[in-house]
Structure formats: structure tokens, C-alpha cells
Amino acid sequence: MGSAVGLRGDYDGMALRRLARASKSANQARRLLALAEIYDGASRTAAARIGGVGLQIVRDWVERFNDRGPDGLLDGKAPGRTSLLNDAQRQALAAIVESGPIPAIHGVVRWRLIDLVQWLHDEFAVSLDETTVGRELKKLGYVKLTARPRHHAQNEHALEAFKKGFAAELAKVRAGLPKRTRIEIWFQDEARIGQKNKITRRWALRGTRPSAPHDQRTKSAYIFGAICPEHGKAAGLVLPFCNTETMSLHLAEISQAVAPRAHAVVLMDQAGWHTTDKLEVPANITIIPLPAKCPELNPVENIWQFMRDNWLSNRVFTSHDNIIDHCCEAWNKLVDQPWHIMTIGRRKWANGL
Incomplete structure (x- = not known):
């Protein structure tokens, strides 16, 4: 492990303890208390003991704190798997859902998830399962609704x-x-x-x-x-x-x-x-x-x-x-x-x- 990274100078141990008491996140409070010990002159090993982690994790907390302040010690959401559809493909998916299938071409009178899976593969060579396509449709704001009857000769x-x-x-x-x-x-x-x-x-x-x-x-x-x-x-x-x-x-x-x-x-x-x-x-x-x-x-x-x-x-x-x-x-x-x-x-x- 390299040399210890110093903490930013615009906080001190007392300030971090006040923030820990006011925090609604238990994990953020624990990290703030660990860094407060360092501000008060304790060793990184003591801070790691308070935080219940290893020294490398304490170093990561210090870097996050130096970069973004107390907010850097909040739990972040995992980025998850990168979507297989880009914005242009999503727009095309929304457009085909809005226009509906052409029975003579697509062989169905309403889109099912399996039909849209096949359409995405034919159009963009993208292989998705039905669950993923359903999730993409929900992100685009679509839900399955009962159609309202409309007279065929309506003007x-x-x-x-x-x-x-x-x-x-x-x-x-x-x-x-x-x-x-x-x-x-x-x-x-x-x-x-x-x-x-x-x-x-x-x-x-x-x-x-x-x-x-x-x-x-x-x-x-x-x-x-x-x-x-x-x-x-x-x-x-x-x-x-x-x-x-x-x-x-x-x-x-x-x-x-x-x-x-x-x-x-x-x-x-x-x-x-x-x-x-x-x-x-x-x-x-x-x-x-x-x-x-x-x-x-x-x-x-x-x-x-x-x-x-x-x-x-x-x-x-x-x-x-x-x-x-x-x-x-x-x-x-x-x-x-x-x-x-x-x-x-x-x-x-x-x-x-």
C-alpha cells in the first residue's frame, strides 16, 4: 500500500461527528466517525477498527471524502449491466409499438413481447429475452392496457x-x-x-x-x-x-x-x-x-x-x-x-x- 492520503482541510473531527449524528444513513455515519478519528490524530488502523473494514477500504473512504465531501460517503447505486439497446433503438422500439403490427407483414394483430424480441433481432441483430424487452418498454412508459373501442368508420x-x-x-x-x-x-x-x-x-x-x-x-x-x-x-x-x-x-x-x-x-x-x-x-x-x-x-x-x-x-x-x-x-x-x-x-x- 502506498503512503497515506491526507484528509481535506476544511473539516475536522468535531464537524464529522456532528454530521454523523444528523445522518439518516447508518453506513455514512460509520464512515464519518472513522474519519473523525483520523482528524483527531488516531491511526488509520484505529479508524479501520471503528469502521469494521480493512485499511484499503479506509483509503477509499478518504479519497471519496476528499473528492465529494460527506456525500461521497453515501452508498452509491451499482451501475448494473450496460443496456444492449441504444437510444436510437429505443426510439425505434417506441415507434413500432405506437404504430402497431401490420398483420400481412408481421403475422399478428397485436404486439406480444416475443414478437418484439423477434423484431429487434431482425432489425438490429440484438438478442434480448422477453423479460428484458418488457423492462425496456416500462422504462419508455408503456404498460399493457385494454384498448378502447373505436368505430371503424369514425371521422x-x-x-x-x-x-x-x-x-x-x-x-x-x-x-x-x-x-x-x-x-x-x-x-x-x-x-x-x-x-x-x-x-x-x-x-x-x-x-x-x-x-x-x-x-x-x-x-x-x-x-x-x-x-x-x-x-x-x-x-x-x-x-x-x-x-x-x-x-x-x-x-x-x-x-x-x-x-x-x-x-x-x-x-x-x-x-x-x-x-x-x-x-x-x-x-x-x-x-x-x-x-x-x-x-x-x-x-x-x-x-x-x-x-x-x-x-x-x-x-x-x-x-x-x-x-x-x-x-x-x-x-x-x-x-x-x-x-x-x-x-x-x-x-x-x-x-x-
């Missing part, structure tokens, strides 16, 4: 144009109302609830497949639901059919939920019973139709998913009356929890106006 330009033009549509409605009339923005939709019910995901042990009751009978009812996310309000009816008559009943129910001296703008899809001239629209309601094939614009779709996932799925309904009872119970639960209506239903393009 994305119409969807974005509706969002941008909604303020102008709202201004047209406001122009035809008395001054100082407050506008409430509502969303409306219907959901069919029947004996052929949904089965949701559930917690289970890895490697097992949990079961849930599933009926094949066909009795059903419809929940007509409308929400006002800004105020956490909802208006609903459980009815046997979707037609002009039942839709008129629901509009009357919404009309009663609108605040006095306020006017409701109700956004809904373009189902036939929503757009017919025979529909009875109350005086305090104006209907604005959503673009065709764009259910993403209607947050009531998310309300249906919430209700199914928490209250309506994984059940066997014994009769039509039993379906109605459960639908009414679920809707009333929603009404009693306005914070869910507000958090699920708010949309910046609509409620930010």
Missing part, C-alpha cells in the same frame, strides 16, 4: 372539429335565451342491461382463470341516463324500450332536474329517436347532436362502464322485474355519489367554457 376530423366548434354552438344557444340565463351542459345516452350480462376482470392468483355466473337468457331493460358533470347532477329512467315516446319521457325527467331559470344544453348521439321531429322537447332544453360514430365524446359511456364494473356485472337476473330493481338501485347509487359524476363526466372542451 376523426369531425370529432376534433366538434370540440373546437362547441363554444360557437353554445354561443348560438345563449343568443336565443333571455339575458343572465345560466346554461347547464348535460350528456345523455341509453344502456341496455339484460340477463346476458357482462363479466368483468377480477383479482385472482397468477396462472388461474376465475369464473363468474353468466346467463344466456335475453330479458332486458334500458337505463336512460343523463348527467350534468359541472354540478354533479343526474336524471334517469329505467324503461322497456328505446323509442320516441320513452325518449320524450326522459327529456321531461331531465327538464325537472334543470335548475330554476337555467337552460339545459343536452348533447346526445344521432339515434333515430333522438333526432325525430316527433320528439317532445321541453322549453328549457336544447339538443345538440354529437357527430356520428363518435361515442368518445359522450362521458355517459364511461358512466355505463363504471356502473357495470362496480354494480351490474357478474350477476344473474332472475326476472325482468329483478333487472329493473338492480338498474334503479345502481342509478340511485350514482345519484348519491355526485363526485363520481363530476370526475368521470367532466370534459375540458365542454365544461371549460
Whole structure:
């Protein structure tokens, strides 16, 4: 071993002991106390005894302390194995995940880890296992999620144009109302609830497949639901059919939920019973139709998913009356929890106006 390395001169034994008492790291405190002994004139052997290490380790502590001060005595994270992918390859991996596979070329309709392993080998001659590729994807911010359904004929330009033009549509409605009339923005939709019910995901042990009751009978009812996310309000009816008559009943129910001296703008899809001239629209309601094939614009779709996932799925309904009872119970639960209506239903393009 070479000659002893001297300690830097801007500290002393008392200062290092104060730092050791304040340190939240036991290992750093032990090293600080060992070096404090050296400052006070003790031998390196005595310092090694206090630190419970050999002389070479004490020399390493001295060099780290001289270089970076007390922070140099903190435990560092091991660098680990060098990644086999460089930044350009990671960007390419992210791009191929975003674009998705081409079935005619890649032979699959969704990427699996084994497919990406093969793609990396074909593109860059890099051999990785599935675990490593999964780790790289997580570092890039990717997780496996259930895809949101999108209508195959959806016009994305119409969807974005509706969002941008909604303020102008709202201004047209406001122009035809008395001054100082407050506008409430509502969303409306219907959901069919029947004996052929949904089965949701559930917690289970890895490697097992949990079961849930599933009926094949066909009795059903419809929940007509409308929400006002800004105020956490909802208006609903459980009815046997979707037609002009039942839709008129629901509009009357919404009309009663609108605040006095306020006017409701109700956004809904373009189902036939929503757009017919025979529909009875109350005086305090104006209907604005959503673009065709764009259910993403209607947050009531998310309300249906919430209700199914928490209250309506994984059940066997014994009769039509039993379906109605459960639908009414679920809707009333929603009404009693306005914070869910507000958090699920708010949309910046609509409620930010």
C-alpha cells in the first residue's frame, strides 16, 4: 500500500461527528466517525477498527471524502449491466409499438413481447429475452392496457372539429335565451342491461382463470341516463324500450332536474329517436347532436362502464322485474355519489367554457 492520503482541510473531527449524528444513513455515519478519528490524530488502523473494514477500504473512504465531501460517503447505486439497446433503438422500439403490427407483414394483430424480441433481432441483430424487452418498454412508459373501442368508420376530423366548434354552438344557444340565463351542459345516452350480462376482470392468483355466473337468457331493460358533470347532477329512467315516446319521457325527467331559470344544453348521439321531429322537447332544453360514430365524446359511456364494473356485472337476473330493481338501485347509487359524476363526466372542451 502506498503512503497515506491526507484528509481535506476544511473539516475536522468535531464537524464529522456532528454530521454523523444528523445522518439518516447508518453506513455514512460509520464512515464519518472513522474519519473523525483520523482528524483527531488516531491511526488509520484505529479508524479501520471503528469502521469494521480493512485499511484499503479506509483509503477509499478518504479519497471519496476528499473528492465529494460527506456525500461521497453515501452508498452509491451499482451501475448494473450496460443496456444492449441504444437510444436510437429505443426510439425505434417506441415507434413500432405506437404504430402497431401490420398483420400481412408481421403475422399478428397485436404486439406480444416475443414478437418484439423477434423484431429487434431482425432489425438490429440484438438478442434480448422477453423479460428484458418488457423492462425496456416500462422504462419508455408503456404498460399493457385494454384498448378502447373505436368505430371503424369514425371521422376523426369531425370529432376534433366538434370540440373546437362547441363554444360557437353554445354561443348560438345563449343568443336565443333571455339575458343572465345560466346554461347547464348535460350528456345523455341509453344502456341496455339484460340477463346476458357482462363479466368483468377480477383479482385472482397468477396462472388461474376465475369464473363468474353468466346467463344466456335475453330479458332486458334500458337505463336512460343523463348527467350534468359541472354540478354533479343526474336524471334517469329505467324503461322497456328505446323509442320516441320513452325518449320524450326522459327529456321531461331531465327538464325537472334543470335548475330554476337555467337552460339545459343536452348533447346526445344521432339515434333515430333522438333526432325525430316527433320528439317532445321541453322549453328549457336544447339538443345538440354529437357527430356520428363518435361515442368518445359522450362521458355517459364511461358512466355505463363504471356502473357495470362496480354494480351490474357478474350477476344473474332472475326476472325482468329483478333487472329493473338492480338498474334503479345502481342509478340511485350514482345519484348519491355526485363526485363520481363530476370526475368521470367532466370534459375540458365542454365544461371549460
